Amino acid sequence: MSVPISGAGRYIGQRVLRKEDLRLLTGRGQFVDDIAIPGVLHVAYVRSQIARGRIVSMDLEAARALPGVRAVLTAADLGQFNVRLSNMHLHENNGPITLPLTAEYVRYVGDPVAMVVAESRYIAEDAVALVYVEYDEEDPLITVEDAMTGPLVHADRESNVLLQIGLPPNPEYERILAGAAKVVTSTLRHQRIAQSTMETRGCVSNPTGMGELTVYIGCQSTHIASAAIAIAFGLSENQVRVIARDVGGGFGLKAQPWREEAGAIAASLLLRRPVKWIEDRLEALTTSCPARESDITTTMAFDADAKLLAMGVVYNSNNGAYPHMPDAGMPVMMFMPGPYRVPVYQFTGKAWFTNTVGLGGYRAPWAIESLARESLFDKAAREFGIDPIEIRRRNLLTSSEVPARNPLGIEIDNITPIECLDNLLTKIDVPAFRAEQAEARKQGRYLGLGIATYIEPTAANGIFPLLSDHAQIRIDHAGKVIANLSTHSQGQGIETTHAQIIAEQLGVSVDDVTIYQDDSTRSGFGPGGAGSRQAVVAGGAIIRTARLLTDKIKAIAAHALNANPDDITIEDGMVKVAGAEAMSRSLREIAELAYGDAKRLPPGMEAGLDAQYRYTAPRMFTHATAAHACVVEVDAETGFVQIKRWISSEDCGVQINPAIVEGQIAGGVAQAIGVVLHEEFTIDARGNPTAVTFKDYHLPAITDVPILEYTHISTPSDSEGGFRGVGEGGIIIGGPTLLNAVADAMVPFGTLPDDLPMTPSKLLKLMHSEMPA
């Protein structure tokens, strides 16, 4: 059964203030570095200062002799653990064997070659400076072009191709290209992005008892972390308790533990002491699973009416030496067709090893598909001489064409791109903007309007471990509600949103609901924050669980009060019988009965008030939809892009809490602004990262992000509760919206450069290379 719950309930759809905020605003959160255990030792890593070469010798004696140093460990010391790191799917998928410490041959600047374990981080860093490593340096492969022609990054692999994806060549594609009225093509080079969670990675590993391990770790799921650590160390999950109360941003960086966390865990097992590793910002900006670096060449063939006939894509990604998410490019192929009619589709992609730090997955790892597709639609519209909105209207799937399957066989149904676009256009007067734009150009001011549309695949179902979520809800003897969820929050506000769902379903106050999701031993297995899934999947699990619980409450009350269960409702924590106000009982009274008076329960009913349910969303992907618009002005003197307006029109189904929905959109849009205008993980020719502080790596600041305007439509999905998810959409659509606006502003000067970000210097160069038309 799948009945959407109301979009405007007592709690669903309300801007309920966040439960998390009271502790976070008063300094009482518990982040990983806040964990203090007596006798804890601190780790600092000795990292390679060259990008490629053999370790000739390592002199560790001075470091070992430093007072306060408890151990200086190398790969040989950790060999006994036979550590095998897995990817987020919990297996060694295509990646090279990845160890905490490198033994003989370094493959990127920052490759950890030894670790110091000391009484304080200060002493550990002192000792790191005393380690002398001699290398036989080789020329590194930095770019994909280098990897195509250079020597093997991993000598045991057949080539530098980590992963090849694609569709079989379709002869139809070439035929369509040859006969099409118009063929447009463009290349986009996506820079490397430093994920830049404000809380860096970190863990505290405490070996307790016999073969037990308690690990506090920055993660996105305590269960994935527990499973990955268990696999890495040959333990079982019941031996690895993972605790993560507050996590300061995830975005994919913390999807599964990686080399440095595993090193700290190994040290704790070896030394039988609690061991802490907290990444510093230098490490975070240079060696912490950066993302995105890839290039994509897209070709679109149109008929004379600007209707798309075929799309072809060539994609290459620079995945570094030890990728954290080796298959980050795979979804590009799956999602590139988006909400459009794509009769013929061709894709070939390769992920390459290079001598750079391994690539991770960052919020919507496939997002380059929307950047490439949406910017090419705009280019085609310019060549046809039609409006960018019009070319989308001609190619978006209409409601009469769905359900449909995209060229990869993914079911596309129940989507609303045209509705989102229409709703967007009620907020912006495009003809008036065009008039303003024309007038401004005469004065040497360059305004641009960008629009983009997309569908976001959410709540993936069928790719392990992204399948199901579990809820266990109990009403305690005092009538308060406690839920143990398989979810995890790195800022998404799940303690609030999911409490809202519970409060709505059970008829209790949201203040009386407490959610726990911080301990792998407390809740059922779940993959946590990944793929915009927790509202949809855990939301569904909660609704089903609450329904079981409600049925039980009604049965108990009906039996005790000699009433018909169908006449019983629960409102504001009171169990009421229709037409018999005096018979009302508080939930507490029913709970006391359930826990304490078996004789008064219906015959055969088990005692207590708790229930659980594991839910799987009904589709391989649920889809959220959006259309965004933004207006920019490019300063002709400075090349600086000022964002003057930004409008989001989205459909994430039933909204649990619009303030949190808007927060997710805004956070993603800000990250997209970073991608298009500001951020770049730069690497020099020898492989050295060169943006090593937040002064060199430019995160968007408050003055770089405009006030966003939102408009929502809420079309329930067909998953339980009608939710669609909203976690990644902002960064997916924000990129092409802004890129299209900048391109529109720069039309008088020609075509934008093909490499992100669009820095003032690149735009100035463009403006100075061409005189305005």
Place this chain on the structure above:
Amino acid sequence: MSDHAITLTVNGRQYTEQVEARMTLGDFLREKLGQTGLHLACEHGVCGACTIVVDGLAVRSCLMFAVQADGTEITTVEGVAAADGTLNPVQQAMRECHALQCGFCTPGVVMTLTSLTTGENEPSEEALLKAMSGHLCRCTGYQGIRKAIKQLTAGEAA
């Protein structure tokens, strides 16, 4: 490393401690005094997460040594709400405006806004926005912080 005795007042309580000359004030407050609400996020003075109030001024605790704080009066995020838990106006505005998500940068934002709006200070919205340009947040796109600033500078009307 040489140790030094320092005496300072933190959130209304006086402490005398021995500290290494090189220990940053941020590490000292977290590790020796347990004020873990103070978050270190970049340790080079750019992100603002570790901001505290020292003798009435917002200061980045990663850029100051503990020994430099000898004789000062310090407030951290743990010290701004009332004893009964009532949030201060900045905390309340940030809560009402959904100005935080993961909450890691939040203590610094609270402290800068608190220092600028305490006592006789009535800064303009623009002045507070300018001050916020020294704080990095990766989650919110700053929308709720902007709203909170508007609310704080709109007086009773908010």
